[in-house]
Amino acid sequence: MPESGIAHALVTPPRSLTAAVKRLLRPLVKLLLHYSVQYPAFTNLLKQTYVEVATAMPVDGKPQTDSRVSLLTGIHRLDVKRLRNEIVSGNEGPPMSVSLGAHIVARWTAHAEYLDNKGRPLPLHRLASAGGMLSFESLVRSVSKDIRPRVVLDEWLRLGIAQIDNLDRVILLTDAFIPSHGLDEKLFYLGKNVHDHLDACAHNLTQPDVPPLLERSVYYDHLSKDSTLILSTYARQLSSQVMQAFSQKAMELQERDHPNADARHRVTYGLYFYQANEQEESATKS
Structure with a gap:
């Protein structure tokens, strides 16, 4: 008998999806363990997030019911009711x-x-x-x-x-607001930047009938450590030029749009550089 009294359908996700999710969870779990966040605390957070996201999903323009959220998420209806009452908006704003x-x-x-x-x-x-x-x-x-x-x-x-x-x-000392110190500020940008990057990927996977959002990267392996350092410096130089040009254009448009009642949209344009030792990465996955 399903825990909520509703017959939840057993859906097997594509193996490629579970492989991708497992891979993106690895650095998140590594971060959580660094800050001593154990599995039970993470599952509680995950359950609350499932309820928040399902509650916000439209159903023919009508508000979600506890039963519908329970059906979507597989979470007991009593837990859904409790968690929906605990959801507090506006607590994720930046410092x-x-x-x-x-x-x-x-x-x-x-x-x-x-x-x-x-x-x-x-x-x-x-x-x-x-x-x-x-x-x-x-x-x-x-x-x-x-x-x-x-x-x-x-x-x-x-x-x-x-x-x-x-x-x-x-x-x-920097061409963007990137604190060298300050944990709260760094964690805010972790949530904001990774959220927007992942949401762009999710949009491209779930919205095939609309133009895809920009989501690009360049990948090379079999490089020496010295070469990765050269490329790291080069990436910083290029990104500084590109980000400043984008910021100038965005600032110009924002000041133009400010009196417009429809000026309620936001954009994020990001670049990133990553380097790792393939043998060390493989060891963590085995």
Whole structure:
């Protein structure tokens, strides 16, 4: 007898799907074990996520019932009811330092007045009294008047995003908001970036009648360690140029679209570089 009293269909997924899911779960499980997250805690999280996703799936424009969610997920109806009552929206937003910081860095790297003749972010005088409109203080206030620039700068210094030189200028250490320190900020971007990449893949696999989303990578093996280091440096150089160009275009369009009531869509454009020892990878899979 099925646990919810509903005859759940036993569906055998394609072997290629289970192989792909097992492979993408390996780095996730590795991360969870690093932070001492054991299997029972993960299964509880997975169960809650199944209920959240199934609840959000449309059924002829009508709200999902507990019984329908139970049928879709195979989770007992009483558990579905309990978990749906526990779902709290709005608890996955970015830390404030991420939300504000990303906007400030985007403006700094996308607006021509903040760039040198090679397109690199200029050092900015810390105070408006020294740098006027081309100061860190003015840059922060152009994005938000609710947070004091000194508070932002102190946080950036803590996260390793910026430093102050001997001329009291703020130097941006990265061309994107990627903290060197700060666990909460790093974990937020883990969830955001991997979610969007995986969702793009899922879209391409489940929506055959619409144009596929961009999802590309280049793959080479049988390289020496030295060659991977050369390619890592080259990838950073190329990605910096591409990401800055994309950011400038996106910033231009966002400022144009801001008064538009339909300006409720978001995009993510990402690049990544990965290197590993094939023998060590094979050992973990055996």
